[in-house]
Amino acid sequence: MTVRKTLRALGRSALLPGVVAAAACLPEPEPAIDQATVINDNTSVRVEASGSSRTLFMLDAGDRVDILRKDGSWYRVRDVEQIEGWMDETTLIRDMTRRDMEAAVAEARDLPVQNTAETTDVVNLRMAPGRDTDTIRRLRRGVELEVLDHRTTPRPGGNATDIWFRVRPSQDEIGWVFSQLIEFDAPEPIRPFMEGRTYVAVQRLKTVEDPETGPREWYVVAERRDDADPAAAFDGVRVFVWDVEEHRYETTLRLRNLDGRLPLERIGDEADPGFRFSVIGPSGEPVVREYVMRETLPRAVR
Numbered sequence: 001m002t003v004r005k006t007l008r009a010l011g012r013s014a015l016l017p018g019v020v021a022a023a024a025c026l027p028e029p030e031p032a033i034d035q036a037t038v039i040n041d042n043t044s045v046r047v048e049a050s051g052s053s054r055t056l057f058m059l060d061a062g063d064r065v066d067i068l069r070k071d072g073s074w075y076r077v078r079d080v081e082q083i084e085g086w087m088d089e090t091t092l093i094r095d096m097t098r099r100d101m102e103a104a105v106a107e108a109r110d111l112p113v114q115n116t117a118e119t120t121d122v123v124n125l126r127m128a129p130g131r132d133t134d135t136i137r138r139l140r141r142g143v144e145l146e147v148l149d150h151r152t153t154p155r156p157g158g159n160a161t162d163i164w165f166r167v168r169p170s171q172d173e174i175g176w177v178f179s180q181l182i183e184f185d186a187p188e189p190i191r192p193f194m195e196g197r198t199y200v201a202v203q204r205l206k207t208v209e210d211p212e213t214g215p216r217e218w219y220v221v222a223e224r225r226d227d228a229d230p231a232a233a234f235d236g237v238r239v240f241v242w243d244v245e246e247h248r249y250e251t252t253l254r255l256r257n258l259d260g261r262l263p264l265e266r267i268g269d270e271a272d273p274g275f276r277f278s279v280i281g282p283s284g285e286p287v288v289r290e291y292v293m294r295e296t297l298p299r300a301v302r
Helices: 003-015 019-023 095-107 188-193
Strands: 034-038 043-046 055-059 064-071 074-078 084-088 092-094 115-119 123-126 135-139 144-154 161-170 173-178 182-184 198-210 214-224 236-243 248-255 260-268 273-280 286-294 297-300
Touching (some): 123 161, 135 173, 188 236, 198 236, 198 260, 198 273, 214 260, 214 273, 248 297, 260 286
Antiparallel strands (some): 043 055, 115 144, 115 182, 123 135, 198 214, 214 236, 236 248, 286 297
């Protein structure tokens, strides 16, 4: 028997004296509402729904448990030997959650990637936007993400609004993270022009050749001020082109005060690129705006 399994056995005998003998006197076991798989080795099953509660025994990655009920961020579980305890929701993944995530991954497979980002702290990857939704798993600091979409939810117990982004940490996972715990990337050449804004979406338009500096990219970005309306994914759009004569980036379009919605999409081909996005119109419905590049200048076509 491994040390881990020995500790598990000892933990049960020491912390739960008489539990086996008493089992015959107990009523019918509580029915399971779902099953789940433990994510990591050496995961605690606790006496109460608290991180400071005593550990009854340990489970390993791949172990299976029944889910009996949920209390906040804790699950009441029962293992294969019919012993019950509490587990933090981030330590396991429910079968229902796995099925929902697999469906979400398939549904989002063709969504255009808006940008990349990195977690700045430990963050819960959730099935849906909101502080009380199911947690898929906990992402460590420094995890790279593909950003796909944006949503808001009312903050519990107040009038504030939380901002969430739909992200893809890997090709097999997709979920939602709290906006304040991620940092968006920006292409190095245009970072000096950010002016304190976040580039929520970045799309490359084309590549041009500068005889002196080599190939240079043109970009369209969806930018966001910190004090923008939370419901708007972005409040500005900016186009950067490379001036091959002056050997510098120039802005040839800058739209402000938008109620923008993702996605920001590149359209056309390398020779004749363009882009489109949506804004919320006066009627409250999304209105598509589309631009094509005429030389270095974007021209609105709708």
